[in-house]
Amino acid sequence: MTPPRAAAERDPGLQPERTRLAWRRTTLTGAVIAVLAVKSALHGGAPPSGIVAAALCTGVWLGLLGLAHRRIGALAAPRPVALAPRAAVTAVLCAVALAVCGVALVL
């Protein structure tokens, strides 16, 4: 992570830092869900469909991680621009994809 260039202008409320940590918490929550999903998918002898579901959930989590990484990089700017709607939608689609995997595993 590059250090903020204009340290003198830094927001005293540490808003970019708090937002960065919020992204980190979100990826950690995603990691917990991915672990639960993989555990559920590989339960009972790892059938081929379970392996596919586990790979999908891991991929979705890696996607969320990459998204958070890019956003955290953008937050290091002195005056970060607002989150792009596309990034917000992608993050939500990651959550929805995990839920869809969950439905497939439950049924």
Added chain:
Amino acid sequence: MIEFVRNVRLWFAPEEIREEGGTPDYRFSLANERTFLAWLRTALALIGGGFAVDQFLPDLRWGWRVGLALALLGAGVLCALRAVNHWVRCERAMRRGEDLPVSRFPAALGLVVAVVAIAMVALVLLGWEG
């Protein structure tokens, strides 16, 4: 509902949001982003609850187990979609200088979580016969 469809279009058209009004102080946008992420974590927690019910209550009758898991997963999906929708509405309201949108969603979600919790307590107390 029509309002919701109009917002869905905005999810994918960032330039349309930027055309409206003026750019608010970046700190307000960051606060809005954190609120969005907090709702997204709430959604992920509900989805995790769905996985947990399915995995850690294996003695529960099939119908109850699947019903509870699907209810939690569905609540998680709703919560995630609503998170991005609310984020877009707040972002637009800030650009236009309007009041932030109000919502019944937190109260509804609280009620749903309470009902699910009571159902689970009842299932645990009344036994597991399946």
